[in-house]
Amino acid sequence: MFTSSEISEIQKLLTPAHKIVIISHYNPDGDAVGSSLGLKHFLSAKGLEVDVIVPNDFPKFLKWMPGAKQIIIADYKRKQAGEAIYNADVIFILDFNASHRSGNLVGPWLEKARAKKILIDHHQQPDDFDFVYSDVTIPATSQMIYHFIQELKAEDLVNKEIAECLYTGIMTDTGGFRFRSTSATTHRIIANLIEKGADPAMITSNTWDTNTVSRLQLLALILGRIEVIKDGKVAILWLKRDELKNLGFQKGDTEGFVNYGLSIMGTQVSAFFMEDLYDDFIKISFRSKDDVDVNQFSRNHFNGGGHINAAGGKYMKSIEETIEDFKMKIEQEEF
CATH class of the missing domain: 3.10.310.30 (Diaminopimelate Epimerase; Chain A, domain 1)
Incomplete structure (x- = not known):
């Protein structure tokens, strides 16, 4: 987790005056989309305006999530994505550990961006950014977003939209809570998300009962x-x-x-x-x-x-x- 002094610095950056962008990795999966949208809804609840950018399109079975239609897909909207990254004051880097993991289009934009860069990720050997929260023992970046919210002492802001997105990210990256890295802490957070409005039956059906x-x-x-x-x-x-x-x-x-x-x-x-x-x-x-x-x-x-x-x-x-x-x-x- 970030240190207490880093949390204080990050809190100062999270103001309505700053333009905030969230970026996930190329070929975004359930955790990439879930963590990005979960964080977006949380920051929106704090009164901030946030853009979520993914390098390329993501699977249809994830497009039911609240806010998914507002995601900027860089492959389709290059000018909008490029300008958002260029003008950003703060960039959250979620579910990937190095700029090139965001693809040949977004990666160079990210490297050149003047924004403060905050990485939250659970993959090994992360690159160096302004703020780095990296933990390979945690099964999903979506779980790390919940821990981040806890450190900001803002769990009271977690609403149904945030809960649905983070639940989806954790569920998909743990293979339905069966991978070895799934912990008791993971299940406690899942219980909290259910209490906040996440519906396990609906989320599972929307995500996995969608075979073509x-x-x-x-x-x-x-x-x-x-x-x-x-x-x-x-x-x-x-x-x-x-x-x-x-x-x-x-x-x-x-x-x-x-x-x-x-x-x-x-x-x-x-x-x-x-x-x-x-x-x-x-x-x-x-x-x-x-x-x-x-x-x-x-x-x-x-x-x-x-x-x-x-x-x-x-x-x-x-x-x-x-x-x-x-x-x-x-x-x-x-x-």
Whole structure:
């Protein structure tokens, strides 16, 4: 958490006279959107005007959240996003640890911005900003936003809109409260958010009971050819570009696919490989159990990183070559 003196400095920055912008990472997920909107609604409750900017579009199943329609998508509104960042007095950097994680468009704008920069994030090895609240033991940035509100002694301002957004962020980044980093503190905060108006049944239904036909067809395809190696400890799933196109892929359709590999009895690592829809590289998602560190594995071999049990990567070879390289490298890992 920020020190008491840092909290005092931040409070002085949070005035109606200052222009405030919140930025999340490229390919925003439930925690990125939930934490951003939760913080926006909190700052709005304090009488401040805030813009939320995401580098590119986010899945439809997150667009039910209050305030989602007002998010500035930089890919679609470059001038508006660029001017907001340039003119900002304060920029909150949520759910990512380095400027380049906000993409090739927003990243350079963020680096050049004159604003005071406040990072709140739970990924490893954060870059240096004016104020940094980094804690890799916390399962979601949305939970960190609640702790931040507590430090500001403003829990009384948490309303239904804030509660719904933060609940969604925590729920999605903990895999429905089942990942190892989910703590007793997490559940206490969830209880508080429910008391503030968050409806678990509604949020779960709006977020996860939204399957499209294309998503289910893609899921059927990858589950029908799932491969298990390393004596049953590693599961491999993959999709090619033409398969995505033929089955009418929409953004968010493959969300959570990597977790199916971990549901196989005895697996400790699941890897999901997908050809990018437009460019010649492979998107990779890793998940693991217990102490198997896919963050370091991805950093070492696949140009990525994240958390010990959840990481991403990017590879510039064909999908066949990528999977073969993965098999070779994972066989060398001891677990």
